[in-house]
Amino acid sequence: MSASTALMTDRYELTMLDAALRDGTAGRRCVFELFARRLSGGRRFGVVGGTGRLLSLLRDFRFGDDELRFLRDGGVVSPEAVTYLENYRFTGSMTGYREGELYFPGSPILTVEGSFADAVILETLALSVLNHDSAVATAASRMSIAAGDRPLAEMGSRRTNEASAIASARIAYIAGFHATSNLEAGRAWGIPTMGTAAHAWTLLHDSEEDAFRAQIESLGTGTTLLVDTYDIRKGVETAIRVAGTELGGVRLDSGDLPTVAASVRAQLDELGATGTKITVTSDLDEYAIAALAASPVDAYGVGTSVVTGSGHPAAGMVYKLVARQGSDGGWVSVSKTAEGKGSQGGRKNAFRVLENGTAVQELVEVADGFEQLSPASEYPDARALQVPLVIDGEPVAEHEGAAGVAAAREHHLRVREELPIRALALSRSDPAIPTIYKDAGEA
Amino acid sequence: MSASTALMTDRYELTMLDAALRDGTAGRRCVFELFARRLSGGRRFGVVGGTGRLLSLLRDFRFGDDELRFLRDGGVVSPEAVTYLENYRFTGSMTGYREGELYFPGSPILTVEGSFADAVILETLALSVLNHDSAVATAASRMSIAAGDRPLAEMGSRRTNEASAIASARIAYIAGFHATSNLEAGRAWGIPTMGTAAHAWTLLHDSEEDAFRAQIESLGTGTTLLVDTYDIRKGVETAIRVAGTELGGVRLDSGDLPTVAASVRAQLDELGATGTKITVTSDLDEYAIAALAASPVDAYGVGTSVVTGSGHPAAGMVYKLVARQGSDGGWVSVSKTAEGKGSQGGRKNAFRVLENGTAVQELVEVADGFEQLSPASEYPDARALQVPLVIDGEPVAEHEGAAGVAAAREHHLRVREELPIRALALSRSDPAIPTIYKDAGEA
Structure with missing residues (x-):
């Protein structure tokens, strides 16, 4: 296998990029969001896994000679797109939940910002890593509680x-x-x-x-x-x-x-x-x-059972465009309405609201446009859940390697303490806390 | 990740090797067998997957500086074992089912022969590759039939x-x-x-x-x-x-x-x-x-559903010692008797018995000792299922790479034609054909 991770990618991402280069939309600034619509298997909480690995894999997401030759010779994309990919390096930013953090339906686990071309081609790699590792993490955490x-x-x-x-x-x-x-x-x-x-x-x-x-x-x-x-x-x-x-x-x-x-x-x-x-x-x-x-x-x-997610080997996370620049340069929240697969448009900020140290709500503020929200002061008993993961294309190194693993474990064991008692039961149920969406203007 | 595959191994394999080097059993010639006790999920047939990948991964199963340093500094094994591993290269042989071949409970999918030291440390890698790929292959074949x-x-x-x-x-x-x-x-x-x-x-x-x-x-x-x-x-x-x-x-x-x-x-x-x-x-x-x-x-x-084996993400194959040399140099069939997990000792030869081109039986001949059986002539309507995969440590290259994939696909589609009609139904059932064990002496 090549040391590059750039072809751990579904073909349609590159053909979309190719088409976007032609019609001038490739440079539109975009916000993609990675989230789960529901918790698999009636689980009461999910555990975010894979973030540290994703950052390291992102460092190797470069198209080398082998990758470019395959794309060119196989006619996957146009020569113009091959030239673009030759110089590709993710230059956008990512914010998201720390590895080991808990998540609930709709939690904005990972937010990727950049041009359409920058961000669209990371869909498969981000989902592969987070879907797999989060499925195993969630099963493992339940086993750890039971033990x-x-x-x-x-x-x-x-x-x-x-x-x-x-x-x-x-x-x-x-x-x-x-x-x-x-x-x-x-x-x-x-x-x-x-x-x-x-x-x-x-x-x-x-x-x-x-x-x-x-x-x-x-x-x-x-x-x-x-x-x-x-x-x-x-x-x-x-x-x-x-x-x-x-x-x-x-x-x-x-x-x-x-x-x-x-x-x-x-x-x-x-x-x-x-x-x-x-x-x-x-x-x-x-x-x-x-x-x-x-x-x-x-x-x-x-x-x-642990390596296969105890009956639920994929966490069911998706990667969706939630906001983009329009032709006038202004920001537009976007969402699809496909049956049973709708999404909530707009950039989001997330907080875990606590009462006496116990989680009671996943609060998700939805911005109208793109502006960075910073309403933490409005919620004295809430913990802000998102941290910078990639800044201007550069992964934040503290999340990577053995040190990242140790920090993620410590974080997980600490935030698990915030769960209400009912979250610890193993039987199928609703999520332990509700996810509440709020327009940023309401704060 | 290191390019070496040698640490894709459970720790106990190396500590057993270490102990065997000390007590003189490391050199005993052994036959390990990889097989499935049952078909997951009431499937009517299984599909062997991963053989070609395993052979390529075996080429990289060498302990380099990084691997040796980890084993030495972590005190995983003794300095003598580190020295042994420094020169380790699998020098034994493997025979087994072609990739894409069908299998049934007890089919001797892979037979690994070598010294105990040679063969014991391949357990995890062989099982990881074959369990995963066979689970996906089996689900995929059912989908392909349905489509x-x-x-x-x-x-x-x-x-x-x-x-x-x-x-x-x-x-x-x-x-x-x-x-x-x-x-x-x-x-x-x-x-x-x-x-x-x-x-x-x-x-x-x-x-x-x-x-x-x-x-x-x-x-x-x-x-x-x-x-x-x-x-x-x-x-x-x-x-x-x-x-x-x-x-x-x-x-x-x-x-x-x-x-x-x-x-x-x-x-x-x-x-x-x-x-x-x-x-x-x-x-x-x-x-x-x-x-x-x-x-x-x-x-x-x-x-x-296809990448997760449609509800059964691991094929449940195991890797068991079935024969070894005794202290007198003679061959002994061995098997454990643990409840619900027994195994059938002895080296095996396998044939698919056909009637008018339709499979009716998985015939498994069990040798008393080690001798290579060649009773194919006794079964004019049977297809011999095992082929050489590794000879004196050297993988048979035709199973590897893109050519191996093309050959495996062709083989799968051909042998699937031998299945009886009842094997094509999707509901849970017994295996489509019975596995019959026979002592080699009876042939």
């Missing part, structure tokens, strides 16, 4: 595309997970990595005992042994015989977990291994985690 | 991770789609790209008429106009007024499609635009496509 204080590890790399796996490990950590099995996520984003052993490890050896002994010799008594390759009861017995009662942990990857965990706990206690922890990893999702709250489980490992 | 002869385009890039998007476009094409909106998939894999225009294009202009006129001037009368930004009836009227009755097509992206398509067809015919085609793109999946079979629709564009 309470127990450590939670992301282990789903094998159940999603190899690049999605890295992004998923990253965003699950931001949303409250404690570690990942994915080594590249550790290297690239500074996320703690963890692991136990596979069934293959036991099967490789002439006996389960040989396998356990070798693992302990290599990783120490604090390691976690996988005890369900053959018979769990015998596995636990062998584990403690080999490791002693100081064994760090055992992992259970099959069976009816509440039952099995209780019987393994009893067996470990009987054998004197009262400090040996139990990690469970079999087909967990937020509901299974919640159902194990009263079981003697010490840590969870989650695979498929 | 019949009507063109089908993949337009889901914005609904999945930006790298998954490219892989999804590639595998949807292999599974019968005709084109993609994703430009990088066009560049990297030679897949035809397509596109129309977005609502933003209409909103950018002072009127819908201006927008249509500019699009036609740029792309010609053969283009497809998006007619539902405001009022569909007026949009169609404007489209034909501006383009004339030779307009290539109109796109509908909202509303109750059977109703809307019928009324738009009637309006187009009334206006004399009898050759203008109707493309529909709103929230389609295989069921919606099938429901439109009798509607006057000419082409489909599918987004979210």
Whole structure:
């Protein structure tokens, strides 16, 4: 794959740009907005994911020789458009919700300002990153809430595309997970990595005992042994015989977990291994985690369900033109009226209104034209939700890299505290707080 | 991201390798098998996806300075293991199902042979690629069957991770789609790209008429106009007024499609635009496509549902040790017995048994030890399903790149013809043909 991200783009964006260059609209200043019309799956809140990644990918959104050759030779766009793209670099600005922030229907998660040509071609990349990462973030945050204080590890790399796996490990950590099995996520984003052993490890050896002994010799008594390759009861017995009662942990990857965990706990206690922890990893999702709250489980490992958004792998965000300059240079709010897919025109400012520290409303002020609104002073108990992300084409570096990940995780855990209690339930419902639109003039 | 794929790996694979280097089992010859215990979602067949990508990613599975530094400084493995990994290159072999081939529960989709150290660390990468791509392939093939002869385009890039998007476009094409909106998939894999225009294009202009006129001037009368930004009836009227009755097509992206398509067809015919085609793109999946079979629709564009595997984003494949050398050098079949997750030990050969050209059985011969089976002559009406994919560490190049994609698509469309009629129904059911295991000795 090319190091350029410029062709992670739907063809129609470039053909629209081409047509706009011809008819003179390419230079019209535009405001695009990325938002979700609803929360997938009856979720009570959404979690913004991917912002830091998007900024880094934007740095590589340049058309190099390979990209230009493809566009030219394939006749995708005209020679004039190829020339334009040769020099393309996003020079507009982006403001938006911090990564890890919560969102609700209509929240203006990302606002992109620039010429039509500048902004229209970022639609696919912005949506790919934010739809995927936010879907995983939202599922992960619910799992993290369900797990309470127990450590939670992301282990789903094998159940999603190899690049999605890295992004998923990253965003699950931001949303409250404690570690990942994915080594590249550790290297690239500074996320703690963890692991136990596979069934293959036991099967490789002439006996389960040989396998356990070798693992302990290599990783120490604090390691976690996988005890369900053959018979769990015998596995636990062998584990403690080999490791002693100081064994760090055992992992259970099959069976009816509440039952099995209780019987393994009893067996470990009987054998004197009262400090040996139990990690469970079999087909967990937020509901299974919640159902194990009263079981003697010490840590969870989650695979498929977190990396696939627990039934909702895409967050359903869209990228819409909400305001533009008209032929007279003045600003016009625009919106489509397609059935069931309407949008709210106009540039927006967003605030989370709090009462005694608890969120009660997502307040979205809608500007008539383009002017930057700054009415925060009108809402003493409201938190302004938008921050600068890209200024004159330059990404704000604090959101990127490992430092960005750490800051996003901290932000997420802090703002989650503002949620009303009803937001923490797992069942399908309406959003936990309503989104209220207000004309800027009313302030 | 690093160009190396070596850390797209779960941590436990490297710690197992480390422990195996210490206890002398790292060199034991092993056979790992990648297979699915069941078909997700009551599907009647599965489609193998990702093989060609896996081979190319395997070429980059080398530990470079960045990867080694991370492993050493993070204390992931011992210095001895770091030294081993420094020189790591897969030197084993792989055989397996061709990309685009059908599979059923237990089909030995990929067989990896090598030392334990060689083969154990490919688990995550192999599963990530095949689980993701096969999930998309299976959904895409069902959509392709439902669409019949009507063109089908993949337009889901914005609904999945930006790298998954490219892989999804590639595998949807292999599974019968005709084109993609994703430009990088066009560049990297030679897949035809397509596109129309977005609502933003209409909103950018002072009127819908201006927008249509500019699009036609740029792309010609053969283009497809998006007619539902405001009022569909007026949009169609404007489209034909501006383009004339030779307009290539109109796109509908909202509303109750059977109703809307019928009324738009009637309006187009009334206006004399009898050759203008109707493309529909709103929230389609295989069921919606099938429901439109009798509607006057000419082409489909599918987004979210294809790139997310239509409700089943991971194929549920696993990678298990099935045979290994014992301490005496002889071969041992191995399998775990964990509840609900058992596996069938032993190296396998697979055949699709046909009767009058129709598949009736997935025949899986299980070897007692390691020996290469070659009983094809015993089954005159059976097709051998496994081909060499990697020989002594070297990927077989014909499966890679754009040529590999073209060959896989051709293979898929050919073998799909072997399916019995009942396999083509969309409702949940058992696999279309049974998987029969047979001891090699019985042949």
